[in-house]
Amino acid sequence: MARRSGVSASTLRFYEEKRLIASTGRRGLHRLFDPGVLDRLALIALGQAAGFSLDEIALMFGPGGRPRIDRLMLAAKADELDAKIRKLSAMRDGLRHAAACPARSHMECPTFRRLLRAAAFGTAGARRKKIAV
Amino acid sequence: MARRSGVSASTLRFYEEKRLIASTGRRGLHRLFDPGVLDRLALIALGQAAGFSLDEIALMFGPGGRPRIDRLMLAAKADELDAKIRKLSAMRDGLRHAAACPARSHMECPTFRRLLRAAAFGTAGARRKKIAV
DNA sequence: ATGCAACTTCAAGTCAACTTGAGGTCAAGG
DNA sequence: CCTTGACCTCAAGTTGACTTGAAGTTGCAT
Numbered sequence: 001m002a003r004r005s006g007v008s009a010s011t012l013r014f015y016e017e018k019r020l021i022a023s024t025g026r027r028g029l030h031r032l033f034d035p036g037v038l039d040r041l042a043l044i045a046l047g048q049a050a051g052f053s054l055d056e057i058a059l060m061f062g063p064g065g066r067p068r069i070d071r072l073m074l075a076a077k078a079d080e081l082d083a084k085i086r087k088l089s090a091m092r093d094g095l096r097h098a099a100a101c102p103a104r105s106h107m108e109c110p111t112f113r114r115l116l117r118a119a120a121f122g123t124a125g126a127r128r129k130k131i132a133v
Numbered sequence: 134m135a136r137r138s139g140v141s142a143s144t145l146r147f148y149e150e151k152r153l154i155a156s157t158g159r160r161g162l163h164r165l166f167d168p169g170v171l172d173r174l175a176l177i178a179l180g181q182a183a184g185f186s187l188d189e190i191a192l193m194f195g196p197g198g199r200p201r202i203d204r205l206m207l208a209a210k211a212d213e214l215d216a217k218i219r220k221l222s223a224m225r226d227g228l229r230h231a232a233a234c235p236a237r238s239h240m241e242c243p244t245f246r247r248l249l250r251a252a253a254f255g256t257a258g259a260r261r262k263k264i265a266v
Numbered sequence: 267a268t269g270c271a272a273c274t275t276c277a278a279g280t281c282a283a284c285t286t287g288a289g290g291t292c293a294a295g296g
Numbered sequence: 297c298c299t300t301g302a303c304c305t306c307a308a309g310t311t312g313a314c315t316t317g318a319a320g321t322t323g324c325a326t
Contacts, residue, residue: 005253006253008284008285009302009303010284010285010286011283011284011285013304013305014283014284014285018283026304028291028292028293028303028304029291029292029293029302029303029304030292030302030303030304031303031304039240039249041253042249042250042252042253043249045252045253046248046249046251046252046253048252048283049220049224049252050224050227050228051224053282053283054282054283055282066238067238067239067240069231069239071231071232071233071234072232074228074229074231074232075228075229075232075233077228078225078228078229078232081221081224081225081228082225084221085218085221085222085225087182088214088217088218088221089218091182091183091184091214092211092214092215092218094183095183095207095208095210095211095214096207096208096211098202098204098207099204099205099207099208099211100204100208101204105199105200106200106202107172107200115179116172116175116176116179117175118179119175119178119179119181119182120138120139120174120175120178120179141314141315142272142273143314143315143316144313144314144315146274146275147313147314147315151313159274160323161273161274161321161322161323162272162273162274162321162322162323163272163273163274163322163323164273164274181313186312186313187312187313188312
């Protein structure tokens, strides 16, 4: 299963412990997984890439086991991503400018200073989040 | 300084310990900082927002103390951000579609399944990074 | 003189998502 | 029969950026 899914064995055990996946039994020491677990792993990877935490992802699997995904939550996450994208885009543009900027010191470049101010404001009291990339 | 910069006192001490900032002395128990530290903090915040780690940021301050920022590094980071942005944009579009998708189950939606496949591929063996948001 | 808020130090804790290590078990191949 | 290697369990370690706690010190106002 580790080979099939590209997810390491330790990760599989970790996910099992977190109840994100379930093994259907053992043959000797080897866990047996049914093939649906592959889909589930893909779903987990997708959720992670979209910025959901494992705990959030766990909630997307109803007690039944089938994915029960709240469309509102998806839309909310999309909005969140959108905001993040805009921020990153601004940052990228700023970086590019700074990289090309002819001013002797970055501190003399107005664009750079504008970025600085934005950063100072943006993070004063801002929450931080981690996203998987 | 904590009030002035919006950075908590514990963080300031942490930064000092990490040699990202320096206090110029004490008056009693209170550290004294000179005003340049405010710029430095803004620079740190900017670096973080751009996805640099504190250690990377530390390298941007030459032994002299003035920012000595490598333009190539900035360009590289910009490219990195660009890739990230593209990934997130794709994800956002996928999420939006999934949120609006009329299929009874997400598993029946071709767009969703395409996303799934992409996620499964994208993360098989992918490195992970954290960025401050 | 004294109370007390705000600072100090230092070690340890937090979070997420895993990985690593120690010590053990098992099944198949030579 | 015995080695090999892939698995097992369980606890602890890793990373980054901080925060929290305990115990102590200080300056200012009353």
